[in-house]
Amino acid sequence: MADYSAPLKDMNFLLNHVADSRGFDQIEHFADYDPALLSAVLEEASKFAGQVLSPLNQSGDIEGCHFNDGVVTTPEGWIDAYRQFCDNGWLGLALPEAYGGQSLPRFIAAAVHEMWLSANLSFVMFQALTQGAAEILLTARDERLQQRYLEKLVTGEWATCMSLTEPGAGSDLGNTRTRAIPQEDGTYLISGQKIYITYGEHDLAENIVHLVLAKTPDSPPGAKGVSLFIVPKYKVDESGQCGALNDVRCVSIEHKTGLHGSPTCNISYGDDGGAIGELVGEENRGLEYMFILMNEARLSTGQQGVAIGEMGYQRALEYSLERTQGRDALTGETNVLIARHPDVKRMLMGLRAQTTALRALSYQIASRLDLAELASEDRAAHLRFVALMTPVFKAFSTESGNLMAGTTIQIFGGMGFVEETGVAQLMRDIRVTTIYEGTTGIQANDLVFRKIQGDQGEALKELVVEIEADFAKYIALDIAGGEKEMLAQMLGVLSECADYILQQGKAGRESLLCGAVNFLELMGVACCSWMMMRIAVAAHEQKAQSSDTVYLNNLIALSRFYFAHFTPKVLALHKTVITADAGIRDYLIED
Amino acid sequence: MADYSAPLKDMNFLLNHVADSRGFDQIEHFADYDPALLSAVLEEASKFAGQVLSPLNQSGDIEGCHFNDGVVTTPEGWIDAYRQFCDNGWLGLALPEAYGGQSLPRFIAAAVHEMWLSANLSFVMFQALTQGAAEILLTARDERLQQRYLEKLVTGEWATCMSLTEPGAGSDLGNTRTRAIPQEDGTYLISGQKIYITYGEHDLAENIVHLVLAKTPDSPPGAKGVSLFIVPKYKVDESGQCGALNDVRCVSIEHKTGLHGSPTCNISYGDDGGAIGELVGEENRGLEYMFILMNEARLSTGQQGVAIGEMGYQRALEYSLERTQGRDALTGETNVLIARHPDVKRMLMGLRAQTTALRALSYQIASRLDLAELASEDRAAHLRFVALMTPVFKAFSTESGNLMAGTTIQIFGGMGFVEETGVAQLMRDIRVTTIYEGTTGIQANDLVFRKIQGDQGEALKELVVEIEADFAKYIALDIAGGEKEMLAQMLGVLSECADYILQQGKAGRESLLCGAVNFLELMGVACCSWMMMRIAVAAHEQKAQSSDTVYLNNLIALSRFYFAHFTPKVLALHKTVITADAGIRDYLIED
Known part of the structure; x- marks a missing residue:
C-alpha cells in the first residue's frame, strides 16, 4: 500500500483563503502566526504522517492487537511511533504551553489532525481522547487534578480513555449502572462494567487515566445523576508518581471488522472491592463534563470522514493513472488510462470534491472555535455556529466517508475487493464512524x-x-x-x-x-x-x-x-x- | 448468528399477485403449476436454506478456503452441503428434464435462488455458473458437447467456471491474450493466464468444466476475434468419463475482504504445452455465447442485492425487537425497544421496502424471461423488457444491497462493527457485487x-x-x-x-x-x-x-x-x- 502524502497545497489554500478568519488579526494569541509558519507546521506534520504513521497502517490492520490475560499488546511499531509522536510535540499541539503543549490555534491543529487520521486512523485515536480529557480538566477548574494529571497527559507520558458505554446502556448514558461509593478520604470506590472503550488498555504509556461515568448513592435518576471520575490504571501517589495497580481490569478486546490496530476494550472496575476514583468537578455534572470531551471527539470523528476520503482519493487517483483498460469512448483510442473514462473521472472528482468541501467545513468550524474562545466580540454567535455544525459535520462527514470508501473500491474494480491493495481496509475502518460518539x-x-x-x-x-x-x-x-x-x-x-x-x-x-x-x-x-x-x-x-x-x-x-x-x-x-x-x-x- | 428464514409470505404474495403473468395460462409448459405447487416448492427450499446452507454461512466466512500447491479446499461442511444440494435437485431447477433438471419456470426458480443467496452467498455462487453454462450449450446446439457435458453439469456431478478476466484485461474482453491453437483432431491447445475465476478450482465435484475465452491464430482483432472453449480440469474420454489431468493449474486464490467461502482463483492454462480445449459453437463467436452466461450471472448478481437486503432486514428486525435503549420520544417511556424509535423504524422500513421492491422487480424480469421463451405472442417485446432491465436490476440492486448492509450495521450500533454478530459479513460479502459481472x-x-x-x-x-x-x-x-x-x-x-x-x-x-x-x-x-x-x-x-x-x-x-x-x-x-x-x-x- 502506497504511503500517504498530505494534500499540502489544498490545505494551505483552504486555511489561507477559504476558512473564516474574521478578527484573527485582533487576537493577541495569534500574533505570531502567519502563512509561512502555518506552511512550515503542515510540512513537518506531513513528513511525520507519511514517514512514521502511514507505513504502519496496513501492517497494523493485518496484525491487530493482542490480548492475553488482561494485557493488551499493540501492533509492531506502535510503541515507537507513539514515543516519537509525543516527543515531537504533536500530541499537545493545541493544548496550553503551561502544561507542555504548544498552544497552536485549532484551525492549524485541525489540518494536522486530519493528516494523522489519513495516515493511520487506528493508531491516532488516542489523540482526541487526550485533547478532550485535558479540556475537561481545564474546564472543571480543579487545581489539584490539573496538577496531578494535566502535564502527564499533554506530554503523552500517560494516556487516557473515555469509559461511557455499558452492556445495557449504549446511547442512553442516563442509564449508567456503574457505582461510585464515597470514601472518608474524599476518593470513591468505583465498580461496574464498561464496554467499547477505545484504547482502554494498551502498552503505549506508563499509566492510563480512565474517565469513568458512574452514579453515586442517592443520586437523582437518569442523566442528571451521573458523575465523572478519574480512575487511573495505576494509582497515583501524593508526589504524582505511579503506585500500585488499581482495581481495573481489561476483560477482553473486541474482534472488529476494522480499526484492528486500535484496541476496543471491555473493562471491569472494582472486581476486588472497588477501584479508587477521584471525582472530577462536582457530583451529578458528569455528562456535562463528558460532553466537552464528546464534542471534541465528534469533531475528530467528522474529520475521519475527510481523512478516509482523502486517502481513498489519493489511492484511486494513483491507480487510475497507472491502470489501462478499454477504449476511449470519445476518440476510440484503445488501452487508455482508466482515469480518462468519464465515469471514472466522475468518481475521482466526486471523491476530491466531497473531501475538499468537508475539509473546508472542518477548518471553518475549527476557526470559529478559535474565535469563540478568543475573539473580542461575537463569541456567542461563533459558539452557536459550532454547536449547530457539530452534529452536521460529525454525521454527514462520516456518512460521506463510508460512501467514499465504497467509491474508492469501485475505481479499483476487482482489485479493490482483494485485501492486499489496502483499499478494503478504508471501508472496514470507516464503518464505525457513523456509530461511535453518537450515531x-x-x-x-x-x-x-x-x-x-x-x-x-x-x-x-x-x-x-x-x-x-x-x-x-x-x-x-x-x-x-x-x-x-x-x-x-x-x-x-x-x-x-x-x-x-x-x-x-x-x-x-x-x-x-x-x-x-x-x-x-x-x-x-x-x-x-x-x-x-x-x-x-x-x-x-x-x-x-x-x-x-x-x-x-x-x-x-x-x-x-x-x-x-x-x-x-x-x-x-x-x-x-x-x-x-x-x-x-x-x-x-x-x- | 441467527439462521435465515425465507420470507415465504412476501414471496408468495409477489409471485401470485404482483409479478406479470399475462398469458401464463396459455403456456402448455406451465399447465401443472398453480399457487399450491409454488408454495410447496418454496416451503421445501426454505427448509433447505435455513437448515443446511445458513448454518454454514458464518463458519465458512471465518474458516475461508485453503490453498495448498494447486489444491483448493472449501470450508468444512461445503462438500456435504453441495452433495445434498445436487441430490435434492436444486441445481437444475430451471434446467431441462431431459438432462436431469426439473424444468420449472424461471419465476419460481428466481424465488428459490434468492433463498440460497440469502442463506449462504459464498457457497451457492456455483449455481448461476451451471445455469449459464448449460444455457450456452443448449444455445450453441452442439449435440456432441451436449451429450458429453450437459447431464453431468445439471446433476452437479461436474461443476463449471467462467474464465474471462486476464491480468491486463478486466472489463475489456476484446483484449484477451489467451491463445487457442487448433490441432489435427479438432481440439485446441489453450495457453494463458486467467484471474478472478469464481470456483475455478475446488473439491466439490469430480470434474470442473472451464469455459475459457481465447483467441485463435489470425483471428480478427478485438471483441470479434474471441472464441469460447471448454477446457475440463480432467480430460474427458470418448465414453464421457474423466481421464488424465488436463494442463490446467490453480496458481493461487485471492485473499478477499468478503465471500471467503467462495474460492477466487488465478488459473494458468497450458504451462506444460497446452491444455486440451474443445471449441463451443463457432470460432470468433465467443463473446456472444459468453453473454448468455453473463446475462444469467447479471440477474443472479442483482438478486444478491435483494438477498443481502433480506438477510440484513431479518437480522436488524430481530435485534431491534430484543434490544432496549433510551426513551420513547413521544410517550417518554424509558428503556423501550429500539424498533420503537422512529429513526430505527425508518431504517427497518427502508430495508424492507427496498428489498421488497427489488424482489418484485426480479420476479417481474424472471416471468418476462419465461414469456420471452414460451409465450404465444409478443416474445420480442418481452425480450426487449428483459434486455432493458438487466443492467438496471444488476447495478441498482447491488448498489442498494451495499447501502442496506450499511443500514443493517447502523441498526446494530457498536455491535454491528463487531464480527461476532455476523452483520459486518453482509457488508464485506456484498461489496464486490457492484464490480463483478460488469461494474x-x-x-x-x-x-x-x-x-x-x-x-x-x-x-x-x-x-x-x-x-x-x-x-x-x-x-x-x-x-x-x-x-x-x-x-x-x-x-x-x-x-x-x-x-x-x-x-x-x-x-x-x-x-x-x-x-x-x-x-x-x-x-x-x-x-x-x-x-x-x-x-x-x-x-x-x-x-x-x-x-x-x-x-x-x-x-x-x-x-x-x-x-x-x-x-x-x-x-x-x-x-x-x-x-x-x-x-x-x-x-x-x-x-
Missing part, C-alpha cells in the same frame, strides 16, 4: 430539536444569512453554467425546511423524528455547497495574483461539479423531510 | 447506449406506458397522502430523461457518459416505485377477499413510505443527468 440518528435529533428548535432557529438563520452572502459573491463571478439556479433553489429549500421545523408543534414531532436524518443530510449537502462557493470565489480572486492557473481553474471546475452532482440532492431530501412520516405511522413493525 | 459504470453505459439509444428508445417507451397504466390504477385507489403528486413528477422526469438521451448526438455523448450512472439509479428508483404501486394495488385488491388486514395494510404503508423516502431521489438525479458534464470537461485530472 447519525442521535446527531440528527440533536440538530433538529436541540440546535434548531432549542434556540428558535437563531443559529440556523444566521447560517442562512452567511450562505446568502457568499452566494451573492459567487453569482457575481464570471463562471458559466446553469448551477446558479440550482444554488438559488438550495437556499430556498433550506429556508423552507427551517420554517417547517420551527413550525412543528407537539403533533409534528413524530414526523420530524422520521425525517431528521434526511434533514441532517440536506444540511450537510447545503453546507458543503456553501464551502464550494467560497472555494470558487477564493480561487477566482487568487487568479489575479497567481500564475497557478491550472490549479485554480480545477478548483472552480470542482465546485461546478459539486453543484451538479451533489447539490441537487437537497431537492429530494426536502421532499422526504416534509413527507417523512408517510406510511411510518400506519406500519406495524411486529406484523 | 455499475459498465451497466450504465449498456443501458444508455445499447439498450436505449440502440433501439431508439422503444423498450423504454414501452416501459413508461406500463408504469403509466399501473399509476392510473394506483391513483384510483382510496389511499391518503400526497405521494401521488410525487409519482406523477417521477413519470414526467422519466420521460424527460428518455427524450434527453435520445436527442443527444455525438456532441452530447460525453455528457451522457458523465451522467449514465445517475440515470441508471434514476431508472432503478423509478422501476422500484412502479413495483411498489403494483404491490399497493394488489394489496388493496386482496383486502376484499382476505382477512389478513394487518399484513396487507403494512404493504400499502410500505409503498407510501417508498414514495416519500426513495422516489424523490429522481428529482435530484434528473438534475444531475442533464447537467452531468458541469466541471468535468474543464477539469484536468493530472494537475
